[in-house]
Amino acid sequence: MRASRSSTPRVSRANTSPATSPPNISSACSWSAPTRQSTRAASSAPSSKWCAGAELAEHPDPRRELLLGLLRAGLERVDGRRCVREALSGSAGARAPAHVWLAAIGKAAESMARGAHEALGAAIERTLLITRDAPGAQFVAGGAVEVLLGAHPLPDERSLAAGERLLAWVEALPPEAQPLFLISGGASSLVEVLEAGATLHDLEELTRQAFAQGIAIGELNARRAALSRIKGGGLAARLRGRPAQALFVSDVPQDDPRVIGSGLMGPAASGEDRVERHVVASVDDAVAAVAAAAAALGLAVHAPARRFEGDAVRLAARFAHELCLTSAQLCVWGGESTVQVPPHPGRGGRNQHLALA
Structure with missing residues (x-):
């Protein structure tokens, strides 16, 4: 599972399907049938059953409903709106007192900004929202609100603007002014200021090549930061020692602000840095919430502490192997897979690729 961000969840890094799915299906939140008899009975069902949407609607699999309910528990735990509201209300961080200038950047920017406005109200004087999709019509905020749409996953002229x-x-x-930054997944692509001599074509090619090579997000973001004036701590340096606060919905391994959003609000490389940083939601939070909800239902849960990463096809084989060996009734993994994207990719993303591998 990964939060989108609020995370919902870099959008959910958890894929759900029963362990009795047809061959070549695996999941990051999977039911392990508790008895050999039930596994045998499920595997003998006609394969057409899995493609008959109407039949499934008439006879929903209770295991599927269970998994979806557990997934919702994980997503609710990392909801950007709730996490930011609680952080700014004093449960996880300090309250910004007054004259707040709010910048929310990422795919979860609207959700996180809503939480900030619910917590701080009229203390927020300005709001800058940089995200992928236009905010809902019901987004009402105090003070002046400015919305810009960037591009994702490949940056374009909108990202530069x-x-x-x-x-x-x-x-x-x-x-x-008290600057407050809310950073979530997608910020690397949605906003950019290039170093002198670097072009948008350079950034696009770097990103495409990284996708084709299937490199890990940390390495990709480090490469992006090398071309950027605001990544890798560059934006924090622009504050010139001014006190500020940054809240993160993390979609990267180790929840490192130097990696989230390619270090958009990571520590400044030089000069005074007085930014107070808090990760308010992460993959680990989502996994823990799923595991806790399952345990409350009396299920035996296997939830490895170490996050997964690497090639989606290899991970699928590993998950399938673990499912065959475990005595647990539910397996929950959290992390980020990679996929080598071909020149003309089909529909779907890395999670769907992993599930179908």
């Missing part, structure tokens, strides 16, 4: 606006926003901070 959003980056220039973000820089101008930081430069315009009045002396009394």
Whole structure:
């Protein structure tokens, strides 16, 4: 599972399907049939059953409903709106007192911004929202609200325009303003200011090649930061020692602010850094919530502490092997797989690829 971000969940890193799924199906949140007899009975069902949507609707598999319910428990735990609201209300971080200038960047930007406004209300004077999708019509916030749409997963001119606006926003901070940054997955692509000599084509090619090679997110974000004036701590350096707060919904291994959003609000490489950083939601939180909900139902749960990473096809084989060996009734994994994207990819993402591997 991964939070989208609020995470919901980099959107959910958990894929759900029963262990009695047809061959070549695996999942990151899977039911392990408790008895050999039930496994045998399920495997003897006609394969057409799995493609007959109407039949499934008439006779829903209770295991599927169980897994979906557990998945919802994980997603609710990492909901950006709730996590930010609680963090700013004092349960996980300090309250920003007044004159707050809020910048929310990432796929979960709207959700996180809603939580901030619910916690701080009229204390927020300005809001800058940089995200992938236009916010809902019901998004009502105090003070002036500006919304910019960037591009994801490949950056484009909109991402560059959003980056220039973000820089101008930081430069315009009045002396009394309290900057609050809300960062979530997708920020690496949605906003960018390139180093002198670097072009949008350079960034696009770097990203495409990384997708084709199936490299891990940490390495990809490090490469992006090398071309950027605001990544790798560059934006924090622009604050010039001003106190600020940054809340993160993490979709990366180790929940490192230097990696989240390619280090958009990571520590400044030089100069004074007075940014207070808190990770308010992570993959581990989602996995723990799923495991706790399952345990409350009396299920034996296997939830490895170590996050998974690597090639989706190899991970699928590993998960299938673990499912065959475990005595647990539910297996929950959290992490991020990689896929070598071909020149003309089909539909779906890395989670679907893993599930079908």
